[in-house]
Amino acid sequence: MEALTATPQQDALRAEMGRASPVRNGPEEKERIGQFVFARDAKAALAGRLLMRKLIAEELCIPWNEVHLQRTPKGKPFLASNLVGINSNYNFNVSHQGDYAVLAAEPELQVGIDIMKTDLPGSSSIPNFFHIMKRQFTETEWDVIKSMSNEWMQLDMFYRHWALKESFLKAIGVGIGFNLQRIEFNVSPLQLEIGKVYKETKMLLDGEKEEEWTFEETRLDDNHHVAVALGKQEGFAQKDSDVHSMEPNQPQFTLLTFEDLVASGIPVAPEDSAYWDNFCSKQEGPVRQSSHSR
Numbered sequence: 001m002e003a004l005t006a007t008p009q010q011d012a013l014r015a016e017m018g019r020a021s022p023v024r025n026g027p028e029e030k031e032r033i034g035q036f037v038f039a040r041d042a043k044a045a046l047a048g049r050l051l052m053r054k055l056i057a058e059e060l061c062i063p064w065n066e067v068h069l070q071r072t073p074k075g076k077p078f079l080a081s082n083l084v085g086i087n088s089n090y091n092f093n094v095s096h097q098g099d100y101a102v103l104a105a106e107p108e109l110q111v112g113i114d115i116m117k118t119d120l121p122g123s124s125s126i127p128n129f130f131h132i133m134k135r136q137f138t139e140t141e142w143d144v145i146k147s148m149s150n151e152w153m154q155l156d157m158f159y160r161h162w163a164l165k166e167s168f169l170k171a172i173g174v175g176i177g178f179n180l181q182r183i184e185f186n187v188s189p190l191q192l193e194i195g196k197v198y199k200e201t202k203m204l205l206d207g208e209k210e211e212e213w214t215f216e217e218t219r220l221d222d223n224h225h226v227a228v229a230l231g232k233q234e235g236f237a238q239k240d241s242d243v244h245s246m247e248p249n250q251p252q253f254t255l256l257t258f259e260d261l262v263a264s265g266i267p268v269a270p271e272d273s274a275y276w277d278n279f280c281s282k283q284e285g286p287v288r289q290s291s292h293s294r
């Protein structure tokens with residue numbers, strides 16, 4: 001599996017982003033990224049698109065400016081099939097939240113990725129936040145979340161579960177509307193060391209253990225959890241080695257700077273200075289009401 005992270009908050013990236021945004025992505029991507037209210041979100045979405053283009057260009061040897069990305073009706077990006085040829089099952093997915101954009105890709109397996117940053121809720125206490133989120137998790141999952149020894153660790157476990165659920169939803173591409181009570185995670189081990197890859201967590205779907213899905217979890221740093229869901233794609237006989245071949249705890253993510261992301265990039269449209277000016281006028285992010293800090 002290919003797994004990449006990019007750090008959209010770096011100063012170098014900030015300086016480069018507006019210049020690169022219009023020229024290295026296609027017109028619909030340019031328009032969508034231009035609509036973000038906050039610069040932070042535009043940069044995160046841009047990093048996600050650039051990760052996909054870089055991956056496809058380098059792994060499938062499709063020139064950067066000939067990569068045509070489309071979306072399923074539910075929004076999951078995929079490579080336009082007329083370009084893929086024998087690689088038509090090539091599957092990739094990105095997530096951007098907190099300080100990173102992440103990508104996972106697989107030649108044959110279905111893949112979904114989600115990153116979550118553990119952060120205090122903006123305007124309510126942690127118990128109140130959990131109350132609002134009650135229906136997102138099953139009783140068993142809440143028992144595990146609330147068994148952690150303090151509120152911060154409970155929040156951290158909450159976001160670990162969130163990333164796991166979201167990774168599965170993103171692998172199957174369903175988006176919003178899936179009954180989250182149908183899926184339940186039995187996380188293992190309870191503590192994850194930074195930088196290691198864990199594959200012990202199991203998922204139950206409608207109460208039945210799902211042996212065909214593997215979940216790879218990584219704690220990137222103190223407060224970012226990444227979950228990658230890997231499942232069988234229709235028409236493929238999954239070899240046991242596909243999902244169990246990696247040595248346990250093998251570091252998996254490659255950290256890229258913005259310069260790494262665009263190093264092999266080829267402009268696909270002329271530079272647009274009005275677009276760049278619009279980007280520069282955006283506020284970085286919302287001003288938080290709460291002064292919580294960990």
Ligand SMILES: CC(C)(COP(=O)(O)OP(=O)(O)OC[C@H]1O[C@@H](n2cnc3c(N)ncnc32)[C@H](O)[C@@H]1OP(=O)(O)O)[C@@H](O)C(=O)NCCC(=O)NCCS
Pocket residue numbers: 044045046048074075076077093094095096097112113114115136161162165166169170171172173174175176177180
């Ligand atoms: C897109 C979705 C699947 C996830 O969004 P998210 O977690 O906020 O955002 P992420 O950063 O992880 O992923 C966004 C990226 O996933 C990809 N994506 C979009 N729709 C997707 C879909 N249906 N399936 C898989 N990937 C999708 C896109 O590349 C998107 O990036 P973009 O917005 O810049 O185009 C969205 O439908 C959603 O919000 N689902 C919520 C489901 C829910 O209730 N979760 C609670 C879990 S406890």
